[in-house]
Amino acid sequence: MSVITEPVIDSVRNDDGGAKRRRILRKVGSYSILLLFAAFYVGPLLILIFASMKSLPEFFADPTGLPESFELANFGDAWELANFPGYLVNSLIYTTVGTTLFVIMSVFVAFPIARGYVKGAGALLTLYVVALFLPPALIPQFQLILNLGLFNTRQGYILLFLINPIGLIILVNYIKSIPVELDESAAIDGCGYIRFVWSILMPLIRPAIATVTVIHAIGIWNELILANVYLTNEDLYPITKGLIVFEGVYGSDWPKLAAAVLMLMFPMLVLFMFLQRYIISGLTSGAVKG
Amino acid sequence: MAAKTRYLFGGGRLARVAPWLMLLPGLGFYFLIGVGPSLATFVYSFTDATGIRGLPISWVGFDNFDEFLFQGARSRDNLDALRRTLIFMVLVTTIQFSVGLLMAVLVNQKLRGRLVFRTLFFVPVILGVAVQGLMWKLFLRPGGGPMDSIFGWFGLESQFLNGENAFYWVIVVQIWANAGFTMIIFLAGMQTIPADLYEAAAVDGASGWQLFKNITWPQLTPAVNTNFLLNIVGSLQAWMLFLVLTGYKNGTQVLGYVVYAEAFGGTGSGSFRQGYAAAASIVLFVLVLILGMAANAFVGRRERKYMS
Numbered sequence: 001m002s003v004i005t006e007p008v009i010d011s012v013r014n015d016d017g018g019a020k021r022r023r024i025l026r027k028v029g030s031y032s033i034l035l036l037f038a039a040f041y042v043g044p045l046l047i048l049i050f051a052s053m054k055s056l057p058e059f060f061a062d063p064t065g066l067p068e069s070f071e072l073a074n075f076g077d078a079w080e081l082a083n084f085p086g087y088l089v090n091s092l093i094y095t096t097v098g099t100t101l102f103v104i105m106s107v108f109v110a111f112p113i114a115r116g117y118v119k120g121a122g123a124l125l126t127l128y129v130v131a132l133f134l135p136p137a138l139i140p141q142f143q144l145i146l147n148l149g150l151f152n153t154r155q156g157y158i159l160l161f162l163i164n165p166i167g168l169i170i171l172v173n174y175i176k177s178i179p180v181e182l183d184e185s186a187a188i189d190g191c192g193y194i195r196f197v198w199s200i201l202m203p204l205i206r207p208a209i210a211t212v213t214v215i216h217a218i219g220i221w222n223e224l225i226l227a228n229v230y231l232t233n234e235d236l237y238p239i240t241k242g243l244i245v246f247e248g249v250y251g252s253d254w255p256k257l258a259a260a261v262l263m264l265m266f267p268m269l270v271l272f273m274f275l276q277r278y279i280i281s282g283l284t285s286g287a288v289k290g
Numbered sequence: 291m292a293a294k295t296r297y298l299f300g301g302g303r304l305a306r307v308a309p310w311l312m313l314l315p316g317l318g319f320y321f322l323i324g325v326g327p328s329l330a331t332f333v334y335s336f337t338d339a340t341g342i343r344g345l346p347i348s349w350v351g352f353d354n355f356d357e358f359l360f361q362g363a364r365s366r367d368n369l370d371a372l373r374r375t376l377i378f379m380v381l382v383t384t385i386q387f388s389v390g391l392l393m394a395v396l397v398n399q400k401l402r403g404r405l406v407f408r409t410l411f412f413v414p415v416i417l418g419v420a421v422q423g424l425m426w427k428l429f430l431r432p433g434g435g436p437m438d439s440i441f442g443w444f445g446l447e448s449q450f451l452n453g454e455n456a457f458y459w460v461i462v463v464q465i466w467a468n469a470g471f472t473m474i475i476f477l478a479g480m481q482t483i484p485a486d487l488y489e490a491a492a493v494d495g496a497s498g499w500q501l502f503k504n505i506t507w508p509q510l511t512p513a514v515n516t517n518f519l520l521n522i523v524g525s526l527q528a529w530m531l532f533l534v535l536t537g538y539k540n541g542t543q544v545l546g547y548v549v550y551a552e553a554f555g556g557t558g559s560g561s562f563r564q565g566y567a568a569a570a571s572i573v574l575f576v577l578v579l580i581l582g583m584a585a586n587a588f589v590g591r592r593e594r595k596y597m598s
Contacts, residue, residue, distance in 0.1 A: 063439050222421075
């Protein structure tokens, strides 16, 4: 955070004193408001980190301050008590399988729609856009999964993540920017449809695939409601649901809970650091197009 | 347009149906678990469906709607929830819109550390309700939690999520979690404004406020409209932080939560009244539709005013 606290005085230009004073005033004002907001964002996080390193009595004595020592025992305890390894494996399975299946299927939906290679391509695209405004599918979906006998199964849970209209719209828009001449020359060279999509188109639309993969994976990883509704067997819980269960049981042991929350947060923060560009472009293009 | 393009890939008859064959799995799932169930919500709202497999489902006409809106003490609770949903929408939309805009204006300046601030404000968006909720639940524990002791420094007192202002604390968390998203959309809009507009105005000696009022705000119209609509629709449908932060209790629940709780046994009664819940979700859908369309009309007027 040292970047922020460096001197704010701007000594580049040297025009009349009034303008200069105004500029400095504006900078001071800007930083004051930004730091106020930042406190609101950093504060809870810092306190969470501090809390995770305290013992329970220490937390009661001083809930906000620095811990007396950098004790990581709470993390180990939470890791075991919360059955984190099991939940983590579940979350990884749901996220990777759901995302992989969704992305591959979607490219094969998006390509012919973008190119008009199937009848009614325009109507199909409209269908994906309109669906964003329909009522939530939750209740009939539940009846369907129940009657298919997929309630409380991994397959049933993953099935729910095989759709994402925004992801599809992102793919369609990106594919439209790939020149159609490419299809023509590949076809003339005798390249088949499936091979074209799989080994020529896919590498070309990598940025869009990365974007869709990342936002879809984040969605599955963070999902709590569907896990609440469809999974009652503790062995199948994803880590979000596991964390809520942990809170129910060990909720009064605040330092352990803080450690558990941080462990769930950590992978997302790392992912964000590396994939910030894709995450932001995915989320905003979804918003603007939707 | 795409419709003019001919299918290029040759081969036998089988090869010609390849696009359809490969499209079917994705499209099929989309109908099966997306659009289909979405539309079926209307049908379920006229039935007495439960969450129990194999139990016969019968047609009950408008009974669910009648019961939800007009019958007995529960309907009064429902209307309270409806009113609360509207309050939630108004507060979240106005505050989140303003805070997001202010953040965007501030981090769009040439300031040291602006990327740090941007990242900081945006990060909660990707954390998901479980982490967002539990983090704040811990922070807001009454009786000796961190926020409680901070309140203590100023001689204030609150029961936070357990007290009578629980609803408003959830609004705080909701805005904390999503303001960064509003900010990012504003920022994207600001980056499309040509810099020479500002330079020309600055030469004429325009003040910061004049620059904002006469250049940034009108030029930002598309982002303003997007955020306005997204905030309205999003806040009407938001309820998940209530699940993590307060649970289902009178005095806090909003419509979206009523739907979920009635459908999946979250009301405490343990019953899965899915037909009734489907009716409630249609009520919410109509509310979103009406307010969304009103907002859209308003936004369209603005667009004509500024963009012509």
